[in-house]
Amino acid sequence: MKNRISKSCASQAEQAPGEEPKGACSGLCSGLYELHLVTDSPATTGAEVNITASLVASDNGSLVLPTDPHSYRFHWVHSPLMLKGKTEEAFRSTIRAVGNVPGDFPISVWVTSADCQMCQPVARSRLVLSITENIVGKLVITQNATLPWPSTYFTKTLLKTSFLLHDPSNFFKTASFLYSWDFGDGTQMVTEDSTVYYNRSIMGTFTVKLKVVAEWEQAALAAGKGIVQKTGHFSGSLKLQETLRGIQVMGPTEIQAFQEMTVTLNFLGSPPLTMCWRIKSECLPLEEHECRPVSVASTVYNVTTIIMDPGDYCFSIRAENVISRTHQYHRVQVWPSRIQPAVFAFPCATIITMMLAFIMYMTLRNTTQQKDMVENPEPPTEAKCCQMCCVPFLLETPSEYLEVVRENHGLLPPLYKSVKTYTV
16 A cells, blocks of 8 residues: 555655645545544644544545554644644644643644655644633533423423533642632622532523632743633523323312303413313313314413303313423312393393383373273263172162262152043
């Protein structure tokens, strides 16, 4: 393998020392190997950064690396970073560099055959190294109970908030740290420990902010020793959700048929919620198709309904938020109604009113007729005849009857006729 590569690269033009080889690779040296770069950046200014280049065979299923690990040589371009060290291993090279100013710096590396350093590279690669003035690390928030959504946690459950320093070169080994925490709800604290525990009972979304200050002594050119300080600012977003621990149902347990019933539901969990309910004969969990979901924006919801038929019923409720679901039941006994429903009471009241009006009409009519009989002493003949015929049946004694007749007809005619006598 080494001979074939050297032969194919022998005709390449010479490159100036320190320059990255240019030109197209031809023959067997083209695309046979790859360079994989790994770094522990980003890093703070003054700290060492490790960059490792590994030569691997291209993924063609048949090519393997040569048995001699010294068949190839690695070449690095890292300026303006200061090189602190270089380590060569089998098909691997690692350099340690330091950046004294912040910025993004390109790092290039290529591999040539060991006996032909001026030949076309077998493989090449590059990356960009990030150097910053600040402390490098990250804020990590964990909880014993985990949720499937990122940055989502439970309320009333202890939160562990930690700062993880990124310092692979042990640059801050003599530094002392101070941590200033702001939990976004007015709670602030300053600690020397990189881990704090916090419990928040209010649901919602808030941001945890952290300021890290590191100080240490360092040799100075004039005064001998000086205090060096570096800072870093970090933040993390939290969304606290409260699981549905249950539903409190407040309502009557006994009602009458056709009576309106109002039930108040108190949800022990975080809105927004999706709720559905149904009145069933048995207390069983509601299926998806049994009721229509209703969106609830608060933790209190009122349900009003009317049950027509007497019997034992179960008020079944299902509610869920983004993290949990719960069911609740409320038994209701419905007794027969002692008051007829309005749909039947109205016709009955109408009939009774009409009957009362008819009775009053007849009463007023009879009163008016009696008054006319007293004011008009000589009614029509038919009336007189009727009165003469009916009075004997109304009066108790004959004397009363005679008195009435006298009043109506004056003097009675003689009960006998005069008989005239003629003398012949």
